Amino acid sequence: NMDMDHENMEDMEGHMDHDDIPSLKASKGTQELSLPPLLKKQQGSDFDYEVVAQEGTTQFFDGTQTKTYGYNGNLLGPTVRLKEGETVKVKVRNELNEPTTFHWHGLEIPGSEDGGPQDEIQPGKSKIVTLKADQLAATLWYHPHPHELTSKQVFKGLGGMLYVDGTDQDFANLPKNYGVDDIPLIFQDRIFDEDQQLNYEELMNSDGTIGDVSLVNGTLHPKLTVTQPVMRFRILNGSNARNYTFRLSNGASFTQIASDGGLLNEPVETDELTLSPSERSEILIDFSKLDSDEPVAITDKKGNVLLPFDLDFESKAMKNSTVSWAADEPFLTKEEKDLPVSKEIELFGMMDKVTINGQKFDPNRIDFKQEKDVSEVWEIYNKPDHMGGMIHPFHIHGTQFKIISRDGKGPAPNEQGLKDSVLIEPGERVKLLVTFPEKGIYMYHCHILEHEDNGMMGQVEVY
Ligand code: C2O
Ligand code: CU
Ligand code: CU
Known part of the structure; x- marks a missing residue:
């Protein structure tokens, strides 16, 4: 039936097949990558931490303030760190002009604390939730989840990392100095309108909003100065819809050590890593093994540079970068x-x-x-x-x-x-x-x- 097909074709206008999505513009490497601060404990209150969803502005482009959303700031949010087994109380407050929720993605907590769409907090309101990190050490994240508003609120900047720190990672001798050799990388694509604003209602695509610029930790045109030979990156695909396949620009391999919920059964040597939206992965890159005369960067599958590195360490001070472990049980019985x-x-x-x-x-x-x-x-x-x-x-x-x-x-x-x-x-x-x-x-x-x-x-x- 021709009419039917025609109608269907019109419905599909704007549908993005995963092969023909717009390319990301390469990072010019002009801004040092921003590092989300660690969320600080509150002293003398009836809660341990406070997380506030709020409006703000961010300067992505010279001379323009872009309206953004953030937690406890203008864009994205502080990194929350919980110790394995620890219970904390978090006060969550909504200072936006619309309802939101606070969802702890990947945390195995009771449904009442999980911050799904059933748990809306109205503007100006707050509540205290109890988070118990009763699971293996892992790189999780948090983001809003109000029904029909999630995509817009994440697009405008709400999201942050949530780490569970555990003793099980100590044996592996993994880098764990936050911001030094253990660094979160939140990859997000964004599209700006001609006023360099994140006007979601105009820019959105109902099949998933795909951008043409890449932000890492909210930084446009980032570069990272690497001061340690062996770096651990905790990578989150925080995009609304884009899938990424990450590679190193020189084709070198790296070690994947963890997936969403904790360490892999054993580390895996690989030269590419694919993450769909909300997936995380932890990798180790040993920069001392790379030929340091050649610039090195994280690229996407097409080779577009997303995060160039500036190597600034004494390669003589090399430490042993080999990590190895093997679970004593098979992954599945x-x-x-x-x-x-x-x-x-x-x-x-x-x-x-x-x-x-x-x-x-x-x-x-x-x-x-x-x-x-x-x-x-x-x-x-x-x-x-x-x-x-x-x-x-x-x-x-x-x-x-x-x-x-x-x-x-x-x-x-x-x-x-x-x-x-x-x-x-x-x-x-x-x-x-x-x-x-x-x-x-x-x-x-x-x-x-x-x-x-x-x-x-x-x-x-x-x-
Ligand atoms: Cu329903 Cu990342 O969450
Ligand atoms: Cu979730
Ligand atoms: Cu889908």
């Missing part, structure tokens, strides 16, 4: 691999037509129930459409899961670690081993933020 599928999830559609199992998010509907501490297999299927479909990054709140298989094949070595988000290709079926250590209502959704806001989200009640 036979029983885990053989568990039958108990929850089936089908991701489908594009633009504002995205659905999960044929439905859009309804805050009054519980889609699934699962018992606390009982592992179940979730099978996620990314159903292609007549245009081929697109990658959906699938995320579940309140759990760190394991990937059992992709189209029947066991996980690659760099996916043999805990995860809370997983990249799913069109046509792919991914089995996850999901366990919730706490109770409550949790979201699961596509982490293309516009898809999430368009209702590509469901709720699981853990009892």
Whole structure:
């Protein structure tokens, strides 16, 4: 039916296939990379930390103040550090002119503290949440989650890192001097209007807003001065929709040590790293092994320079950069691999037509129930459409899961670690081993933020 097809074509205008998205402009390396400050403990109050969502301005371009959002500042937010096993009280306050929530992405906390869309805080209001870091050391993050406003609020600058620090990382002798040899890298693409503003309503794409400029930790045209030969980078894809494949400009390899939820079963040598929105990865780069006459940078897959490095260390002061460990248990037991599928999830559609199992998010509907501490297999299927479909990054709140298989094949070595988000290709079926250590209502959704806001989200009640 011709009319039908024509209508469909019009619907798809502005749809971004992952192969033809705009390239990122190369960093000119004119600004030293900004480092998010560490969130400071409050003294003498009935809470340990305070996080305030607020409006501000940021100077990305000479002579222009761009209106942005930030936590405790103008853009992004301070890094929150929790010790493994520690419980803290955080006062969260909304100083925006619209509702927001404070979601702790990757933290295995009760649904009541998780800051999903059911937990809106109105302008001028605050509340105290209790965060217990009862999980392995990991690089997590926090961001807003108000229904239909998440994509805009993240785009305008809300987001920050959340580390769980644990003793399990000590044995590996990993760099851990914040800002010196242990550095967060929040990669985000952005698009500015002709007034150099982040006017979301005009710039947004309902299939995921893709930018043409790259920010790292909110810095446009960043460079990083490297003062230690061995550097640990904690990389977050904090973009609304763009997938990144990171490489080094000289093609050198590096070591991936962690995925979303903690250390990998064993470190993996690689020369590229792909992250879909909300995924994290920790890598080590040994700069002393690189030929220092050649400039080196982190690039994307097309070779666009995203973060050039200025090497400024005594290579003689080389320390032993080899890290190695191997878990004494296999990543998945036979029983885990053989568990039958108990929850089936089908991701489908594009633009504002995205659905999960044929439905859009309804805050009054519980889609699934699962018992606390009982592992179940979730099978996620990314159903292609007549245009081929697109990658959906699938995320579940309140759990760190394991990937059992992709189209029947066991996980690659760099996916043999805990995860809370997983990249799913069109046509792919991914089995996850999901366990919730706490109770409550949790979201699961596509982490293309516009898809999430368009209702590509469901709720699981853990009892
Ligand atoms: Cu990164 Cu529903 O969250
Ligand atoms: Cu989350
Ligand atoms: Cu999606």
